[in-house]
Amino acid sequence: MLEIKNLHANVDGREILKGLDLTLPTGEVHAIMGPNGSGKSTLAYVLAGKEDYEVTEGSITWNGKDLLDLDPSARAATGVFLAFQYPMEIPGVATMTFLRSAVNAVRKARGEDELSTPDFMRLVKEKAKGLKIDAEMLRRPLNVGFSGGEKKRNEILQMALLEPSLCVLDETDSGLDIDALRIVADGVNALRSKERSMLVITHYQRLLDYIVPDKVHVLSKGRVARSGGPELALELEKTGYAEFGGEATAA
C-alpha cells in the first residue's frame, strides 16, 4: 500500500505540492487528474526520487517502507517504476544493452541471480511481442529517433521487464494517436494484478476509457481536491477543470 501524508515539495524553491494526502491500496489502479500546473508531474518525480524535487514536509511510504530515504535506483529495486512523460534519448547506448543492465541491476538488488544472455533474450522477445516492438527497434540507441508511440511502448516494455509493484504512469497518453494508445493501454492492462498498484496520471479522460481506474483523484494547487469513482473522470470530461483552477473548456 502506498501512503502519502501531508506531502510538501519544492521545485526551484517554489512550493508545488502543498500538503497532498493519498492512499493507494495494493492491487488497485488510481487515476490522478487535474489542470496543468496542479502538481501531477511533480508528484510522479517525487515518487521516483528526482534530485531537484525537494520534499520539505510529509511522508511517503510503500508497504511500510519510507521511500524518501531511498535513492532512485533503490526505489526501483524496491518496486517503484515511473513511466516518463518524455522518455530520455541516450545516443550511444543500445536499447538492448540498457534493458539488460536495468533488469540485472534490479535483480541483483533484489537478491536474485542475473539472467543469462539467452534467458534475457527470450524474456525480452516475449514481452516485446505484445507491445509490437521488433528486434530492429531494440538494436537502435535508446529512444533515439523513436516516434512518440515507440518511446511510450518502450517505457511499458521496461515496466514489464522490471516487474515493479508500484507503477506510476506520467501522461503516458500524451502524443499518442488512437492506435498507439490502444497498444500501450493493452500493455498496461496486461500488467494489472492483485500484487501491483498503479497510479495513472493524465490530463485527459480518454486514457481512462482503456485503463479503467478503481478511483479517480483530482489535484488542484498541490493537493487532492476531490476523489471519486471512474464516473468522476466522465464528469470532468463535461465540465473541465474550471472549478479546480483550470480553464473552463472541457478537456
Place this chain on the structure above:
Amino acid sequence: MDLSVQQFRSKAEQDYLDLYTKAEKALPGAGNPFVAALRADAIKAYGRLGLPHRRIEAWKYTDLRARIDEVHPLVTALGIPVSDEALEAALGSAIAAFPAYRIVIVEGELRVDLSDMSGLREAGVEVSSLSHLLEMPPEWLKAALGQVNPREDDAVLALNTALMTGGVALRLPEGLTLGKPIHLVHLDGTGEAASTFTRNVIAAEAGASATVLESYGSLGMTGLQRNAVTEIKIGDKAAINHIKIQREAPETIHLNVWLAALGADARYNGFQLSTGAALARNQVYVAFNGEGSSADISGACLGRDRQHCDTTLVVEHRVPACDSRELFKVVLDDEARGIFQGKVIVSPDAQKTDGKQMAQALLLSETAEFDSKPELEIFADDVVCGHGATSGQIDEDLLFYLESRGLPEPEARAMLIQAFVGEAFEVVDDEALREAFNAASAAWLGVEAG
C-alpha cells in the same frame, strides 16, 4: 664586433643534442650516406628549433621546454624476456588477444620471438625491422622515409629522424587486400628511465588496402620518454585503416607524430584512443595530394589525475574534391587537461573541399580543463567547411532516467560516459577493435564492458 647571437638552451634541449653526439656513430644506418645525411639535417633542424614552448602557437597548451627537465639516456636493453602475462597486462586482454599479424617491438627492438607474422610475407607484404633496412635502404624506403608529408617546423619529428633506432617498415604492394589486420605492439619500460625513438614507415601502393593497429604500453614503470613517428604513404585508390591505442604507465611522456599523404581516390581512416601517460602529444598531419580522396581522423582521450592529453591535427587539402572528417571525444576527471587543435588548410586550387570537424569534452570535475582550438585556413571559394566544439558535464536528467531503472549511480554515470566516447568508436570499421575499445574505456571507468 661579434654579432652572433648566443642561443639559450635549457638542460633538456642540450641533453638531446648530447644524446645525438654520443650515439651518432652507433645509430642504425650510420654508415649509409643517405641515412647519415637525413639524420645530420634533422639534428641541425632541431638545433635551430629547440624544444617547443608555449610561445609557439601550435604548442601554446603543451610547453615541452617547461615539462621536460632532463632527457633520459637511449634505451639499451636488448632481448629482455617478456611473458604473455606481462604483454597482456601492458595492453589489456582485448588488445593482446586481438586477432592480427602481430609484430612486437620491445625497447625499439623488433622481437621475432614475441611476434606472429606467419603468413604475412606469403600474403605479399614486405616487412622488416627499420633498423635493419636503414643499413642499406631500398629505393621504396628512400622515397618514403622523411618524404611522405615532410614538416620543417616540428622539433619532435626532427628529433625522431635524428635518433630513430627501431620500428617497422611495411610495404603493401599494388592491389593487395590484406584480410587480417597488422598489429604493431610497442612495449617499453623494462629497465631504467630511458628515451626511445621508434619510427614506422608504411607504404601502401596503388589499390592496396589494410588495417594497421599500433598499440603502446608499458612493461614496467620507469619514466619513459617516448618519441614515436609513423609515416604512411597511401597510393591511388588505396584504403588504410590506421588505429592507435595508448595506455602507457602514468610517468610516461608520449610524443607521437603521424604523417600521412593520400594519392587520388584513396581513403584513410585514422583513429586514436589515449588513456595513459602523464603527458601525451598526438600530432597527425594529413595531406591530400590526389583528387577524390577522403580521410577520417577521429579519436578519444580519457584522462584523470593530472594527465595532459593533447591532440593536434593539420589537414591540408592541396587538391580539389577531397573530404575530411574529424571527431574527437575527451573525458576528463580530477585535474586532467585535454587539448584539441584542429587545423584545416584549403589551398586555392582545392575547390569542392568538404571538411568537417568536431571536438567534444565531458568534464567530470570542476578542476578538469579542456581547450579546443579549431583553425580553418581557406583559400578556395567553393568549399564546405565547418567545425564545432562542446564542453559539458553529465546530463542530470539522463542520469536520473537510468537510475530510475535501477542502475546505481556509479553504473549509470559509467554508462553515460561510455556512450559519450562510444560515438567516436563508430568510425572504426573492425568490430573486434570497437569491442576492444569499449573494453578499454570500461576498464578506465572501472566497470565491466556493457
